[in-house]
Amino acid sequence: MGKKAAIPKKAQAVAAKVIAAEIVKPEKEQLTIMVSSTVYGSQSDLKQISGILKGFGYKVVMSMEGTVYVPIGVSNEEACIKAVEDCDLFLGIVFPRYGSGITHKEFSKAIEIDKPRWFIAHHYVTFAREILKQYMYRGRRRNRQFTFKKTDVMDKAEVIHMYNEAIQNHIASDKRKSHWAQPFFNTADIFPFLHEQFSDMTRRAKELEEFKKSKKK
Secondary structure: OOOOOOOHHHHHHHHHHHHHHHOOOOOOOEEEEEEEOOOOOOOOHHHHHHHHHHOOOEEEOOOHHHHOOOOOOOHHHHHHHHHHOOOOOEEEEEEEOOOOOOHHHHHHHHHOOOOOEEEEEEEHHHHHHHHHHHHHOOOEEEEOOOOOOOOOOOOOOOHHHHHHHOOOOOOHHOOOOOOEEEEEOOHHHHHHHHHHHHOOOOHHHHHHHHHHHHHHH
C-alpha cells in the first residue's frame, strides 16, 4: 500500500480552528421570563402558558411551579420581589383573583425598576373596571373608601387597581411606556399574543441588550 498523502499544515491549522470553534461555540442565549399572577383557579392556564414559553426556549420563573429561587432567611414576598429583579423579562397576568397581594407587589416592582414587561388581563377585569370606575374615582382621584363584597367573579377591588397600575392609568396616554395589557377570555386567546411576543427569543435578546445600553446613557 502506498503512503497516505500528507495533509498540508495550513489545512491542518484551518481544520483545528473549525473544530475548536465548534467545541467552544456558545449555546443559544436563554432568557429568563417571570410569569407573575395569582394561582387559585388558574392552574391549568398557567401550566399551558409555562409550557409554551419553555417551548420557545425560555427559562420560566413561576411560583406555582416552584421555580422562584428562595434565598436563605427571607420571606416569600422578598423572594418574589428578588425574582422580579433578577429576571430578564416580566409577564404579568391579571386574573380576577387578588389573593395575598404579592402579585400586585411584583407588578409594582417591575414597573418601578422599568423591567421589560408585558401584561395580559382577563375580560372580567376589564369589564368590571368599566362598570365600577364611576364609583372607584371622585373626579381623577381614587375613592379609597370604595370596596365590594367578594363574589364568584372577582374577590377584591384591588384587582382593578392592579390593572390600572399595569396600564399606567394615572399617566397621560402619550407618556406611557411598557403598558400593553392584552385582554383575553379563554386560554386559547392568549396563545397568539405569546407567539408574537416571545417566539423569537434571539430577537428579544438583542432588544434587551439595546434596552440595557440605553438605560446606561
